């Protein structure tokens with residue numbers, strides 16, 4: 001059986017995106033043969049080698065002021081010296097992303113685009129969400145998978161007056177689990193193909 005290593009690297013200021021990150025990790029862990037590392041950006045120092053040996057990196061951050069939070073951006077910037085100048089060492093890893101914010105849209109697309117471009121700068125292969133938009137018909141509801149209608153990655157929305165015990169809601173956590181599972185499956189296919197070649 002393929003052994004795939006997946007790292008979920010995320011920032012969360014107040015715990016909401018941490019719940020989404022845990023759901024992504026849970027989904028990835030549901031795929032047989034997958035080892036999952038869930039790592040906050042504050043813990044990355046001293047763990048760069050764990051990211052180097054991972055087959056897939058899934059990036060996550062809250063959307064703050066229409067982009068990834070500053071702590072996540074600091075992690076991105078650190079990879080210039082610690083990853084890129086070491087010889088493009090993340091090239092050909094699988095990548096994906098997720099974000100959470102207070103607004104239904106909240107300009108989350110900007111954050112997902114930021115992550116996809118970041119992955120492209122590292123020569124990684126971006127995996128999208130792979131779900132049709134939910135909650136977009138007369139019979140749809142906020143319980144639908146991908147209720148927020150994103151394609152590039154997984155989105156979640158956390159009501160501004162609710163703590164991470166209540167937000168984001170179950171449908172967004174299910175969407176996050178879907179992304180984790182999808183990345184784990186794609187990574188296993190990729191590794192099998194590489195072994196066969």
Ligand SMILES: Cc1cc2nc3c(=O)[nH]c(=O)nc-3n(C[C@H](O)[C@H](O)[C@H](O)COP(=O)(O)O)c2cc1C
Pocket residue numbers: 011012013014015016017018062063064065066067100101102103104105106107158160
């Ligand atoms: C500095 C700051 C900027 C924010 N900017 C946005 C934004 O651009 N769009 C949005 O929808 N929500 C915005 N929010 C709300 C957060 O995205 C929301 O509270 C989110 O659930 C926080 O996730 P966290 O608990 O993981 O930090 C902002 C919050 C903060 C603290």
